[in-house]
Amino acid sequence: MTDLILTEDEYRQLVQCEDGKPTTDSLKVAEKFGKRHDNVLRSIDSLKCSKKFRLLNFEESSYINEQGKLQRMFTMTKDGYMYLVMGLTGKKAAIWKEAFIEAFNWMANELTFRSMSYEQRRNYLMLEYKQEKSLASFAGKTMRRWQLKKPVIEGKLLAIEQSGQHTLLLN
Structure with a gap:
């Protein structure tokens, strides 16, 4: 497998900080995994997780697309991301799974560092x-x-x- 070496800027493109927690969104997952966004949304909608897990790890939101239309998307925690991509297979999926995990860990370390005296x-x-x-x-x-x-x-x-x-x- 090819190692994907990311810079801090590339980590920032994969995850962001929301309410003091590292998160990513369905658009980034779709882009990096080479999936259509509507298929990623459908996958999230059909996840067989508990209601509690869904509420804690997936937040529905929206964005404005290139045509100026309001479109739905999801923001997700690291746990939500892990649950979503667990079933994705293939070489490209494996590379991006690892990259996102590294990005989440990097963001968590950054947040911890910033909270230190x-x-x-x-x-x-x-x-x-x-x-x-x-x-x-x-x-x-x-x-x-x-x-x-x-x-x-x-x-x-x-x-x-x-x-x-x-x-x-x-x-």
């Missing part, structure tokens, strides 16, 4: 800084090790290859 945010960022610095240092050390070992290993390989070559004795 100044000191908590500073400590969080300092921890991330130290972890990344340590990782970069480790990568540098392993790169140096490779620089030292590479010529030795290549030399040994060359010697083995040369000793393994059969020579023809010509008289």
